[in-house]
Amino acid sequence: MRSTDDHPLYRLLALCARIECDAAQSDAIARAAFGVTTWEPLPSLAEAHGIAPLVYHHLTAADVPLPRAIKRAMQALVMRHRLASQIRTRVLREIVARYQAAELRVLLLKGAALAYALYPEPGLRPMRDLDLLVRPADALRAQQLLGDLGFVARMPADEKSVTHRHLSPATLVRDGLTISVEIHRTLFESGAAPFSFELDDLRELVSVPLADCSAWTLGYAETLWYLCQHLIESTNVFSAPGLIWVADIISLVERLGAQIDWARIRSTFPQVLDTLALLHFLTPLSDAVLARAQITIGAEPRDLWPMFEKLPRTTPEEQMQQGYRRTLRAAIFPSAWWVRLHLGLGSARPLRWYHRAQYWKYLAVRFAHVQQRQWRAREK
């Protein structure tokens, strides 16, 4: 097993997965940077994890000297994300204004909300899609309105033919940037998460300042739960946790922790606390958050850093190219951190043999599900 010291670049990236750093965290970044022997992969890794602007921001603040070529590459990424963000913001405002004019209720989700409600500058929060939640009954109309705005928006035949939680992405090229919008009907597929909220289920909403117009997003507790659930769902043997999602979660609890109803989190969304207890090993939570959330931190799970060798969003085919044995081993014996994340064990509760068995059952169900899908596809 490799030690943490074998992965200084991942450790450094993970430490930068947050908006703000206090003096101790900034020192930790400087120390981690001291252990980095090769900087070449930094821009592409930071970009793959969606945190290039945050990484550059923190490395600059910590006075970390970067090789000239790396510094230039990081600066270029920062500028490009800033430019992309300006274009995306204009389009998002147009969409929100159009929906408001059509009296169609919409909530901004994930990056589309957090870039404006949480991050000090939207350019610090890169994103691939704009995710919007509407009432299931409004989904087709929402997609049609995107078409009216110039998006290429594939329309389903009728409401009944829509089974996925979101419609096909609608795309628009504006000023050279392809902007993709996903209209969500629910937050998760039915059965994929303990809850699957629709827009009308959400009572507490938070205003999102969007230049001269105002939009809305989920309340803090629901946002936190949604982000954690999304992280759990998206992290598997083929994908390490995307560090931008870690940055979203950690920054939300650090910046707005005083406004979060922790008693409600404990009673309704306990998996949030379990997730935070594991994210703490990537980028540490402050004492204030640990006290507010009443989280107990255990020992660092083994195999945390090798997991990051698997970049987010690499396909199973790419993973298989690295050798099926490695992929198979990772699938059958995943990292303890990952098993804890999926089973909601936090970091302090013991990991027993039956937890592993529970995971293998999950694996068998997933495998059967994939096989079933392939059979169905062949039959069609």
Added chain:
Amino acid sequence: MTANKPRRVPDYRLEKLDDELLLLHPAQAQVLYCNETASLIWQLCDGQRTGAEISALLAEQYPDAADVIARDVTSTLAQFHAHGAIEYVA
């Protein structure tokens, strides 16, 4: 190449960063670092002037460097074109 008229491809932007100028596109990872001459050439790529006319304009401004300007303009336009930042119009 210089007989055709180079025109800036829309969506590219010239941004200042410290002492350098960057030519960047919101959807492309690669950027072009420009010196002062390259940024001048970029701004003169309006689809109205040929490469030779751009060289002549610059040579008028910098007569001492007239002999290298034509070569610089040709190589800079080739770089812009290879990057996709300009297109040639008749």
